[in-house]
Each structure stands twice: as structure tokens, then as C-alpha cells.
Amino acid sequence: MSKTLFQKVWDRHAVRVLPNGQTQLYVGLHLVHEVTSPQAFAELEERGWKVRAPERTFATVDHIVPTRAQARPFADLMAESMTSVLERKCREHGIPLFDLASGQQGIVHVIGPELGLTQPGMTICCGDSHTSTHGAFGALAFGIGTSQVRDVLASQCLAMSPLKVRRIEVNGALGRGVYAKDVILTIIGRLGVKGGTGYAYEYAGTTLDRMSMDERMTICNMSIEGGARAGYVNPDETTFSYLRGRQYAPAGDAFDRARAWWQGMASDRGAAYDDVVTLDAAAIAPTVTWGINPGQSVAVDATLPAPGDVAPLDRPGVTEALDFMGFAAGQPMAGTKIDVAFIGSCTNARLSDLREAARVVAGHTVARHVRALVVPGSQTVAKAAEREGLDAIFREAGFEWRGAGCSMCLAMNPDRLEGREVCASSSNRNFKGRQGSPTGRTLLMSPAMVAAAAVAGEVVDVRNWTAELAGVGDGR
Amino acid sequence: MSTSSAIERAAGRALPLRGQDIDTDRIIPARFLKSITFDGLEKHVFEDDREQTTARGDVHPFDAPAYQGARLLFVQSNFGCGSSREHAPQALKRWGITAVVGESFAEIFFGNSMMIGLPCVGATADDMTKLIAMAESQPATEFVVDLASMSVTGGGLSIPITMPGAIRSALRTGEWDATGLLLANYAEVERVARELPYVTNFA
Numbered sequence: 280m281s282k283t284l285f286q287k288v289w290d291r292h293a294v295r296v297l298p299n300g301q302t303q304l305y306v307g308l309h310l311v312h313e314v315t316s317p318q319a320f321a322e323l324e325e326r327g328w329k330v331r332a333p334e335r336t337f338a339t340v341d342h343i344v345p346t347r348a349q350a351r352p353f354a355d356l357m358a359e360s361m362t363s364v365l366e367r368k369c370r371e372h373g374i375p376l377f378d379l380a381s382g383q384q385g386i387v388h389v390i391g392p393e394l395g396l397t398q399p400g401m402t403i404c405c406g407d408s409h410t411s412t413h414g415a416f417g418a419l420a421f422g423i424g425t426s427q428v429r430d431v432l433a434s435q436c437l438a439m440s441p442l443k444v445r446r447i448e449v450n451g452a453l454g455r456g457v458y459a460k461d462v463i464l465t466i467i468g469r470l471g472v473k474g475g476t477g478y479a480y481e482y483a484g485t486t487l488d489r490m491s492m493d494e495r496m497t498i499c500n501m502s503i504e505g506g507a508r509a510g511y512v513n514p515d516e517t518t519f520s521y522l523r524g525r526q527y528a529p530a531g532d533a534f535d536r537a538r539a540w541w542q543g544m545a546s547d548r549g550a551a552y553d554d555v556v557t558l559d560a561a562a563i564a565p566t567v568t569w570g571i572n573p574g575q576s577v578a579v580d581a582t583l584p585a586p587g588d589v590a591p592l593d594r595p596g597v598t599e600a601l602d603f604m605g606f607a608a609g610q611p612m613a614g615t616k617i618d619v620a621f622i623g624s625c626t627n628a629r630l631s632d633l634r635e636a637a638r639v640v641a642g643h644t645v646a647r648h649v650r651a652l653v654v655p656g657s658q659t660v661a662k663a664a665e666r667e668g669l670d671a672i673f674r675e676a677g678f679e680w681r682g683a684g685c686s687m688c689l690a691m692n693p694d695r696l697e698g699r700e701v702c703a704s705s706s707n708r709n710f711k712g713r714q715g716s717p718t719g720r721t722l723l724m725s726p727a728m729v730a731a732a733a734v735a736g737e738v739v740d741v742r743n744w745t746a747e748l749a750g751v752g753d754g755r
Numbered sequence: 756m757s758t759s760s761a762i763e764r765a766a767g768r769a770l771p772l773r774g775q776d777i778d779t780d781r782i783i784p785a786r787f788l789k790s791i792t793f794d795g796l797e798k799h800v801f802e803d804d805r806e807q808t809t810a811r812g813d814v815h816p817f818d819a820p821a822y823q824g825a826r827l828l829f830v831q832s833n834f835g836c837g838s839s840r841e842h843a844p845q846a847l848k849r850w851g852i853t854a855v856v857g858e859s860f861a862e863i864f865f866g867n868s869m870m871i872g873l874p875c876v877g878a879t880a881d882d883m884t885k886l887i888a889m890a891e892s893q894p895a896t897e898f899v900v901d902l903a904s905m906s907v908t909g910g911g912l913s914i915p916i917t918m919p920g921a922i923r924s925a926l927r928t929g930e931w932d933a934t935g936l937l938l939a940n941y942a943e944v945e946r947v948a949r950e951l952p953y954v955t956n957f958a
Contacts, residue, residue, distance in 0.1 A: 291950070357789040357790065358789065364791050401953060408863055424867035472833060506836065691785050711778075718807070
């Protein structure tokens with residue numbers, strides 16, 4: 280019988296059905312960071328349990344690390360304390376830790392793939408909702424809470440109920456200046472922020488086939504923003520060539536065996552889906568959020584909706600969002616003034632994101648009223664970008680070039696909005712207060728769009744930056 | 756085997772909280788995640804929303820005297836979307852909430868709540884409108900959420916509620932804290948792991 284990747288991975292990892300009806304799933308890779316794990320380690324120890332599979336557990340620090348003054352001890356004593364707890368627990372339990380001194384530290388969802396830890400056909404867990412990112416490799420990757428982190432540490436297993444699978448097919452070539460970020464914002468805008476509840480999203484179609492791993496990660500990363508617990512892309516040659524030669528990927532003959540197994544985990548032709556949705560890539564425009572959830576977005580050349588434009592149940596949400604943002608129904612998205620430009624996060628802080636943004640800013644200067652920063656997704660990304668001179672391009676334009684971390688995506692470190700500032704952000708959430716100021720305002724968009732907004736001082740359509748974009752996106 | 760206890764019902768006054776898609780950043784802003792324990796989170800539940808409501812001259816339900824001591828929380832759809840922070844249900848539970856009734860819940864929030872013994876049960880949009888209106892107009896109403904009869908009753912209302920069977924059974928048997936179950940029969944886990952070629956890096 281034909282099966283989806285979801286079914287195959289689920290079946291290979293199912294241990295048994297628990298008395299309560301949930302399935303016990305074996306976890307192939309557990310990623311740990313400093314914010315959601317201290318309480319899990321404490322409970323583990325209170326109950327007298329050990330970490331069951333330290334060799335399948337990897338840790339890094341990302342959420343609270345300062346991206347500027349990184350000397351220890353950190354100025355923020357709580358950040359220092361959370362980091363020291365993680366360091367101590369990793370030492371005690373024999374868990375490899377990619378800390379600041381390792382040269383391989385970074386956002387957990389950036390370094391997992393980079394190190395070759397993330398592989399097709401695996402089950403992956405992390406105490407972070409953006410764990411869905413790893414689905415780009417054809418893994419089933421779930422964000423979990425702290426009690427589940429404790430369970431996975433103790434048992435290398437997770438109790439879960441199966442998900443339905445919705446295939447989302449995007450076909451055709453994306454226009455110049457249109458990116459993976461625009462594709463996923465468009466998908467969420469169309470299906471809604473709760474449209475994915477109960478589903479795993481399988482992203483497919485010729486547009487996805489042509490995408491790089493970085494682009495696929497951007498798409499899978501925001502599955503959770505659409506309410507889907509997981510999202511994945513079937514593994515293919517792009518996946519295999521990304522993995523070849525990575526530190527933790529199989530090598531030599533083992534790689535060939537792996538590749539055959541990985542290939543076999545992809546959804547079968549003719550597999551049945553619970554739902555299928557198709558999108559035309561050519562119809563997707565650079566997309567910007569105007570509201571307080573990632574489903575509230577419009578094409579950059581469109582105008583903001585009025586409460587009357589949406590279903591009656593959604594009207595209070597539109598009213599609340601317009602009110603919080605200080606925007607008027609019917610106002611054009613382009614031309615919205617920004618105060619801050621943030622290029623970073625597990626959504627869009629990989630090397631290709633920084634390249635696209637650098638191409639846009641090269642030779643330009645950040646608008647005088649704009650505070651702009653680039654926070655690479657990992658130390659590895661930062662070093663690669665510096666080798667290419669991207670840091671110099673950003674610095675010359677007036678961006679700050681920072682150390683790796685989650686930074687202003689959720690503002691658990693000193694990088695945050697002040698007051699009512701408006702931020703053009705390549706991150707994933709525009710929730711009220713998300714970027715550290717309770718009244719701060721976030722406009723989500725692609726890194727190239729953030730770069731253009733930083734220069735213009737307002738939201739602009741990057742498709743008009745024809746000289747900068749020459750050669751970008753061709754052939755996709 | 757399990758340290759958790761059976762949860763059959765939750766009862767008390769209800770705090771009505773209107774709004775679709777209320778995310779976990781609003782339930783507990785990220786700056787309060789800077790801690791190595793969950794202690795004291797209850798003080799900061801909905802902190803920014805509460806301050807903004809006060810600044811507008813209104814009273815947030817979490818600040819309204821009538822709802823102090825409420826044990827149930829009535830919400831609308833997709834409650835708890837966004838971040839996987841367990842700090843969100845922890846903050847609600849530590850504030851005193853013992854069950855949440857809503858039109859729908861984001862999955863990670865729902866699972867995290869179950870993991871700490873905080874039942875989240877569903878009701879239709881129409882029924883939520885009735886329950887919220889009752890809790891708003893008659894804050895002293897005592898409600899009962901009953902996982903045996905799958906209903907919420909109070910103020911003359913009797914509303915059917917829903918919950919996936921596995922979760923309901925886990926709460927009613929006290930097996931919602933599943934670590935013990937996951938560690939039982941570990942040989943089975945080892946067998947599954949042995950059959951996964953990546954566990955030996957395809958050696």
C-alpha cells in the first residue's frame with residue numbers, strides 16, 4: 280500500500296499504543312537549549328532518572344545569548360545563570376554542547392541541519408515550536424513543552440497522537456524578488472493560523488522541488504504559524520547533496536546505504552492524503568504582515584483589509600490588530616514607515632538569506648531614522664558570510680553585524696524594540712509584544728524585503744529594485 | 756509508576772477571556788521565561804495585556820475583583836497558539852486555573868496543559884458565546900467541568916464538551932504524566948531503535 284512519509288516515519292518509530300490510546304514514539308534526535316530545559320533537568324533528577332540516550336541528545340545556547348558583548352559572565356545575571364545550568368547539566372549527563380566557545384554555536388534549528396544531525400526519516404524533538412524547521416529534510420520534527428523534554432530526556436520517547444496529512448503543492452516559478460518566506464506567508468494567509476490544527480503539512484510541487492535546503496527550511500519553519508504541528512518536504516537529491524560531508528552525516532559506503540534508506544522514506548506516488556491544497560507560484564507576491572498574527576498579511580502592493588472584508592467571526596481580530604498596529608483599513612502596505620530592521624531568526628538567518636539581503640543593501644545606506652541589525656543564525660553562518668565579505672557590505676550600509684542567536688525574534692536578550700517602534704523583521708512571529716516592547720510592532724517579510732525597507736526607511740516592493748536583484752531568483 | 760493523580764472534574768467560578776488566536780507570548784511574555792524554575796509565573800500571566808487594558812481605563816478579566824479566585828477559564832478559538840513554552844499553562848495553573856473551556860486550542864498548548872494536569876476541553880462557538888456571556892453577566896456563577904459526563908454546567912446551562920479520547924482517558928486514570936509509561940517495557944524501545952539504521956549511522 281502507498282504511504283506518505285509521515286506514515287512511514289511514524290510506523291518505523293512507533294513502540295506501542297499506550298493504555299491511554301496515545302502512541303509511544305521513539306525519538307531519533309533530541310535538541311536542547313537553555314530556556315526550556317532547566318526545569319526538565321531538575322524534574323528528571325528529582326525523580327531519580329538519568330538521561331537515557333545522551334548520544335542522541337545535543338545542546339546549544341541561543342535564546343538568551345547576548346549578540347554583542349559575549350564575554351562571560353554575561354552582564355545579564357539570569358542569562359548567565361541559565362547558561363551555566365545548561366553547561367553543568369550537559370557535563371553531568373554527557374550531552375554534547377555547542378557553546379559560544381565551540382565555534383559551532385547558533386540557533387538550534389540552524390545548527391542541527393548544519394552539523395548533519397538532522398537527517399531524513401528521523402523523529403526529532405526540541406523544546407521549541409520551530410522544531411518544524413527540520414522537516415525540510417523529510418524528518419518528522421515536533422516542538423514540545425518542558426514536561427515532554429523531561430520525558431524525552433528520561434526515555435528517548437514521546438507520547439503522541441497521530442496527525443492527518445495535508446499536501447500543499449506549490450507549482451511554477453517564483454517571480455524575481457519573491458522568496459520562500461513569501462510562499463509560506465501566503466500559505467498561512469490562505470489556510471489561516473489554525474488551519475493546520477491536527478495536520479502535518481507535506482510541502483511539494485515543482486516550486487519546492489527547485490528550492491534549496493535553506494528555502495525549504497524557511498517554509499517548514501513556519502508550519503507551526505499555520506497551526507500545523509509539523510511540516511516536511513520529501514527528501515531528494517537536493518537533500519542528499521546538502522548532507523554529504525556534514526560532520527554528523529554518514530560517510531563513504533554508509534552514505535550510500537543512508538541515501539537508499541532516505542529515498543525509501545519519501546511519500547509513495549499514489550499515497551492518500553487527508554487534504555490537498557495547490558498554489559500557483561507565479562501568483563505569489565512579496566508578502567508583508569500588517570497585524571498581530573502571521574496569517575494577517577497582504578501583498579506588498581495591496582491595501583490593508585477592513586473588518587467588513589472578512590468573515591464575521593474574524594472581524595474582532597482585524598479590528599484589534601488594526602487598533603494595536605495603529606493602521607487604518609484600506610491604507611497601502613507599501614510606504615509604512617519603519618524604525619528598526621532585523622535580519623535574523625531560525626526562519627531567515629542562513630547564509631543564502633544573508634546573501635540575498637546583502638545584494639539589496641550593497642552600495643546603499645540604511646535610512647537615517649532606522650536602527651538595523653543582522654544576526655547570523657549560527658557562528659558557522661557568520662564565518663561563511665564574513666569570508667564572502669557580507670559583513671562588510673552590511674556594516675558599510677549602516678547595519679550592525681552581531682553574534683549568532685535568536686536575538687530580536689523574541690527579545691530574551693538585550694536586542695529589543697522600544698516603545699511603539701515598527702520593525703521590519705525576517706523572523707516568524709508578529710504577536711503583540713513579541714520583540715520585547717509590549718507595544719512594539721512587527722512586520723514580517725523576507726530578508727530581501729527587510730533590507731530594502733532598511734534602506735528606504737519604509738516598506739517598499741523589492742521587485743522594483745531591479746538593478747540589485749539582477750540575476751536573483753532566475754531559473755527557479 | 757505515575758506521580759500524577761486522576762482528574763475527573765474541575766469546579767468553580769469562571770474567568771471569561773474574549774479573543775481569537777490568543778498566543779502564548781501574550782499569556783506569558785518571553786522576558787518572564789528567564790528563570791530556571793516555573794516559580795512565580797502566576798504573577799505575570801497576561802501582564803502586557805493587563806497593563807494595556809488598564810492604561811485604556813478598562814479592567815482586564817485577570818484584574819477584575821469578581822474573577823479573583825476563579826478556577827475555570829473560558830476562551831474562544833485557537834487559544835495558546837505560537838510558542839511551545841510550557842510556561843503558559845504553568846502560569847495559568849499557578850494562578851489557580853484548573854480547567855480551560857474553549858472553542859479550540861493550539862496543539863502544543865493543549866498537549867503541554869495535559870502534561871501538567873490542566874484539562875482543556877472544547878465546546879462549539881455558540882456554546883462558548885453562552886458560557887462567556889454567563890460568566891460576564893453573572894461572575895458569581897459556579898460551574899462544573901465534568902470529564903465523566905463530558906459537560907460543563909452552571910447558571911442553568913448544560914453544555915456538551917469534547918476532548919480526544921486518549922487525553923480524556925489519560926486525565927481520568929491519572930496517566931497524564933506519562934514518563935513512567937514510557938519507561939515501562941524498555942526492551943520494546945530498544946528493539947525499535949535497533950531497527951532504525953540511522954541509530955548506528957548506517958554502519
